[in-house]
Amino acid sequence: MLVPSLPPRRLDRLIALCGLLGGAVLIAFRVYDRADRVPWWAVALPLVVTAGLELVRRTRPVLAVSLGGLAFAGSVFAGGLLATTIMYTDLLYAAVLYGSRRMSRVLHLTGGATVLVLSSLVWYAAGTSEGLLIVVLSSLVFLAPVWTGDLVRRHRQEAETERLRAEQTALLSEMDRREAVGAERARMARELHDVVANHLSAIAIHATGAQSVARRRRLAADDPLVEVLAVIRENSVQGLAEMRRMIGLLRDSGGGEADESYAAPDLAAVDALLAKARAAGQDVGLEFRLTELGERGAVPVPVGLAAYRIVQESLTNALKHAGPGLVAVRLEFGREELLIGVDSPYRGEPGRELPGARAGLVGMSERAGLLGGSFEAGPRDGYWSVRAVLPRGGESEGRA
Known part of the structure; x- marks a missing residue:
């Protein structure tokens, strides 16, 4: 089954819209942390900011991931909303995928450092089980999108490299084919010139000589022998002219101008x-x-x-x-x-x-x-x- 592909801008708008709608539904049902104490607008504001950053996730990945981190932090302190968290992970993924290599390295380092710091603080304050839980959750938020984006980027680069290599191989094959065709055309032109054209030239020359002999013997113009000699000479000369045009076309391997004097008969x-x-x-x-x-x-x-x-x-x-x-x-x-x-x-x-x-x-x-x-x-x-x-x-x- 073929899945229709959307243009990049339209896909970004769709992601932002889905995030907004999903977050609005969660806010409406008060499905976020400390819902009894935190007003809805405090949770909705980071949601709107993150959804707006989804529109520039491809064109401005540094801005999107920087402001997205602040919006995510505000969401965590105000009242964690799942829709905001998911969109922030998408911003991390897009920053690695569409940003520079330096951005990818920075996000790897900051993500690892964030996981280490958060898990250490929770482990020191609450114990080992809570620390392990924070390791898993923070890794899913800060490291999994970065690793996924890096993996997809590498696959895309490898696919692009293979595509370029395939195009180069096809180009080389086409050049070899054209060279072989040119060599074969040159060989055919030599054979036609050395064999067929020479025979036609000999026929034309002998027919012209025979006409000269007939004129010296004062044969009439309507004599069958004279008419036959004229037909032989005319056909041989015309065949020789067409043969030379064909030889010229064969020797033109496509790098120069074609012989425009040759017009295909109709x-x-x-x-x-x-x-x-x-x-x-x-x-x-x-x-x-x-x-x-x-x-x-x-x-x-x-x-x-x-x-x-x-x-x-x-x-x-x-x-x-x-x-x-x-x-x-x-x-x-x-x-x-x-x-x-x-x-x-x-x-x-x-x-x-x-x-x-x-x-x-x-x-x-x-x-x-x-x-x-x-x-x-x-x-x-x-x-x-x-x-x-x-x-x-x-x-x-x-x-x-």
Whole structure:
């Protein structure tokens, strides 16, 4: 069961109010020492002073415990009231808990001295049994609150030390994690630069050289070979540019400015994807058509990027594997979901798989899953069908 916690000021007011009410009830029923000879106001005055000091027990502990000691002494001489005694012990406890270390040492010494003096006087005047009784009672009043406050203070300090140590350990762990991530990003950037980027550069250079040879041989601009070389060079140059931007992003480990020249593609670039696909697929008998349904509206950036990559990978797979025919791309913009459908002619012929085959399907499925959506792909009625559903709300954006 959870106990609601009160703000410190409100808790102090509650303690003062309870002490006043409890003391008023005891005074009303005349439950205090020498009630037949002491007027009620003589007992009520120390009670009111002690209750007022409860309001500053945290902010002014020295003042509270000093005036509280005088009020307690007045209460003892006038007529001992239990409510005043209890509130005075709370002032002692608060002085040790919220005061300085010096205050704690002073209260330990004064409390021990008070117990020793009172018990000695009573033992000398009344005997051993009364002296032992005064030892117990005075220890409960002057020493028990001080020891309790000191114990609670030590536990709080230890808890604070452990919390700081845990925060320091978490900070060091986070620094180690970031360092490891930075090292891994740097390694990936080196691998991409030394392997993939170099291969793309070689493809672009060879395509440019082949175009030069075609121009020297005076081949027509609409010659299939010239068009294929142009597509190869354009795609390799664009892939090399994106690869270099990606390498720059990987090398930026978070300590510097990000490469603002890199803008994540979105659905606005799907038309350019289709134009490139038409240019590359006209020689193999492929046609491409885009159909949009519903209001596009504002699409979150992670959703737009994932949709673009899914369409891009689907068109790439169609160019590599589809038979002649129509490749239909459909985007349905709902209020809460974005539906992506790509249908391409399915040949169903077993062929030699290239390195990394089916990695594109895995990547599309992971993109949809990270956004909380769904993905499926497979043959259906003579077509290879790709279906993806991406949530458009803030939840998907937050997960991304």
